[in-house]
Amino acid sequence: MLEVDNIEKYFGDIQLLYGVYLKAKEGEVTGILGSNGCGKSTLLKIIFGALKSKYKLIKLDGEVIQKKLYTTRLVKYLPQHNFIPDFMSIRKALQLYQISEVDFKSFFVEEGFDMLQKFGHLSGGQRRIVEVFLTIKTPSRISLLDEPFSHISPGQVAAIKALIQTEKQHKIIVITDHLYREITEVSDAIYLIKNGSSKRIQQLSELEDYNYISQGSL
Template identity: 80%
Template sequence: MLEVDNIEKYYDNVQILYGVYLKAEEGQVTGILGSNGCGKSTLLRIIFGSLKSKYKLIKIDGNVLLKKLYETGIAKYLPQHNFIPNFLSIRKALQLYHISEADFKSFFIENDFRLSQKFGELSGGQRRIVEVFLTLKTPSRIILLDEPFSHISPVQVEAIKKLIEIEKQHKIIVITDHLYREITEVSDTIYLIKNGSSKRIQQLTELEDYKYISQGSL
């Protein structure tokens, strides 16, 4: 179990996050929703350890984490931007992420990928879906996904959602995206970031009550 509490973040003396709490468990997908600029990406970066915060408490299986999460080697983070160097080939990336070529080929059976292709040669959509695949298939216990559905086709979105359902069985997955329907469909637990605080969503109609979506959008 991953549990984060009391996360506060300031940018130039402006407070963005106010004591945010979130709990994510193995076997479940924990979704984070919120309007643009509310701090969703900031929260993921703080959890991962790549961004400092004024306060934070992070626990793994009930034990307080005393170092950055990425330093433990048990977590992988998918940022919004492309993060694999242009010069790296798909084959080399698979080796670095300890993923078999057979797994890659079976997932991308309908796509014309060559393992010798470099990331700089892929289209934006191709590159994004490969990076999402690599992050999800890594042996790491904790997976943090920031906008995995953006810039890819509806068919690829469905493929990623199926992969998430498979991988969550033995992983903790935390996910955020501005495509809220995709998040609500794939998530077992949902938190809404509103006015800098986290609110556990018990029923989707609460998203209308909190004015995250308009009435009748569900």
């Protein structure tokens, strides 16, 4: 279990996050919702260890993690931007992420990727879905996914959802996206970031109550 508590983040004199709490379990997908600029991406970066915060408490299986989480090699993080270098081939990336070409080809059965193709030569949608696949599929205890459904086709979204459901059986998955329906469909637990604080959502109707979505949108 991953437990995050008391996260406070300031940008200058402006406080963005106020004592955020979140708990994510192996076997579940934990979704984070919130309006643009509310701090969802900031929260994932703080958990990963790429961004400092004024206060934070991170525990894994009840043990406090004192160092940056990414240094434990237990976590993989999908940022919103492209992160595989343009010059790297798909084959080399698979080797680095410890993923077999058989698994890759079986997932992308309709794409027909050339394993020697460089990331810089892929289309934006192709590149994004390959990077999403690498982050989810690579061996790790924790996967942090920032907008994995954005800029990819509906068919690819469905494939990613299916992959997440398979991989969650043996890892902790925390996910956020502005496509809230995709998050509500794939998540077992949902948190809403509003006014800098986290609120555990027990029923989807609460998203209307908190004015995150308009009445009748569900």
